[in-house]
Amino acid sequence: MKINRLWLADFRCYQEVDVTFDAGLTAVIGANGQGKTNLVEAVAYLATLSSFRGAPGEALVRSGTPRAIVRAEAEREGRQLLLEAELVANGRNRTQLNRQPLRRARDLLGALRVSVFSPDDLVLVKGSPGERRNLLDDVLVSLHPRHDQQRSDLDRILRQRGALLKQAGGRLNAELETTLDVFDAKLAEAGEALAAARGRLVEAMAPVLSDSYGRLARTPSPVSAVYEPTWMQGGLAAALAAARRDDLRRGVSTVGPHRDDLELTLNGLPARTHASQGEQRSLALALRLAAHEVVRARTESTPVLILDDVFSELDPDRSDALLRSLPPGQTILTTAGVLPAGTEPGLILKVAGAQVTRG
Ligand SMILES: Nc1ncnc2c1ncn2[C@@H]1O[C@H](COP(=O)(O)OP(=O)(O)OP(=O)(O)O)[C@@H](O)[C@H]1O
Ligand SMILES: [Mg+2]
Structure with a gap:
């Protein structure tokens, strides 16, 4: 191109x-x-x-x-x-x-x-988990346009579930419970699919990220990128059931792929809180280069x-x-x-x- x-x-x-x-x-x-x-x-x-x-x-x-x-x-x-x-x-x-x-x-x-690196990309390392989720989801969309649909389906389910939780006002009747069951089933399916795709992407990016960072830093500096939501092991359906009371009380969906993080470490320490400004910038750049390389390798x-x-x-x-x-x-x-x-x-x-x- x-x-x-x-x-x-x-x-x-x-x-x-x-x-x-x-x-x-x-x-x-x-x-x-x-x-x-x-x-x-x-x-x-x-x-x-x-x-x-x-x-x-x-x-x-x-x-x-x-x-x-x-x-x-x-x-x-x-x-x-x-x-x-x-x-x-x-x-x-x-x-x-x-x-x-x-x-x-x-x-x-x-x-x-295009793959773009800009000064604002510091937030990929320093910012909230949402910045890192967006990076992963954007790369997924550029690999397969169908992820765009997946992402908007998930947003819709979360919006509807959120409205239902608010409507319940902390109390659940039989009718609301049945509706919530339906939303939870949809959320579990869509959420697991997205999380699995993010997980596979991170696995593909991690070695390239390490490589890119190593080349920039010119000293061995172990970098890790891990996407492992806590709910992954038992499945999202079980986690949603376990969180239901809490979700009802707070009126929001507290677990799911909209809350997950891509955890980055440098020399064994969380990059967000421990890395220096220049290291964070290098890591953000390495993330962009890794994404660029994965897109290059997977698309023609x-x-x-x-x-x-x-x-x-x-x-x-x-x-x-x-x-x-x-x-x-x-x-x-x-x-x-x-x-x-x-x-x-x-x-x-x-x-x-x-x-x-x-x-
Ligand atoms: N819609 C617009 N209409 C007219 N001028 C604009 C518009 N948007 C931005 N500018 C002007 O464009 C100029 C150049 O902006 P740009 O961000 O490209 O600078 P730059 O060369 O990248 O500078 P820096 O080195 O500071 O990043 C700015 O002075 C800005 O005021
Ligand atoms: Mg500029």
Whole structure:
């Protein structure tokens, strides 16, 4: 998978820009606030139809203008793709693939694939369990779109069960009990399926994670990633039955895959509470690289790797190690500083004042 060319009109700070990318490494360089992240955000937008910074659609449209256009020429196993998205500040977005308007905007999803690492990814290590669950679920969706359905089914069951628990107000009559039994059976089935998929994914990612982290740290530093919900052994149905009184009292579902965590340790200590800031950042990066590698190995195409501001908080040795061990395929990285000595990107793009020039 690779992106050859990108056109933007009224996207973020860009009035109009036309950029080509190298098939290997492209380095996007410039001072703070010049438009580096906006550029890679546009690439990722075509892949996910959302901002990796979590910004709402209207923030992506240049202020004072009604719509933005993001268009790219990409290549997938030798096939040329022309992707286009039109973002309307207060209206419906439209997408096109190979000049054919798509019936639903989301039909563009999957045509271009990206793996993104951004400074916000620190929360993968430092943040709440929900951040790590989302990472796993996002990777599952990119491996098999059916997981998207699985995820929304589960959300729906949890919402309905939650409404029922609240409605019960701590007391259970025969009718509510029967309804709750039905929801518990559905939750047990959907929840176990999702947890099993997450478990298998973590098993596949763990060795790659260790490897990626080891290469960054350049010293043996044991890393472990474990997804083992406490309810796993006895099964979710039994755990739900055991938690029912508590759930009724609190009016929420206290056990299930929506509460589980992916536990990360570094040198035998919980990374969330014990690792240093630079270690946490390296581990977050290693998690993204592991996910990238698993997707590459399981699907026939390598996603485009986007590394936004990747050198901030990495020491010079780690920055250097990262550049030396980039995975095969296309990488676009941004930096506000200087590139580590010895880096030879295929292309340098200089960004200043929302203008991009070849450096
Ligand atoms: N919708 C918008 N309309 C106009 N300008 C915008 C819009 N959204 C963001 N900007 C501007 O784009 C500029 C560049 O932002 P960007 O995040 O790309 O900077 P950067 O080069 O990545 O900087 P840093 O090194 O600090 O990360 C910002 O100054 C911001 O104000
Ligand atoms: Mg930036």
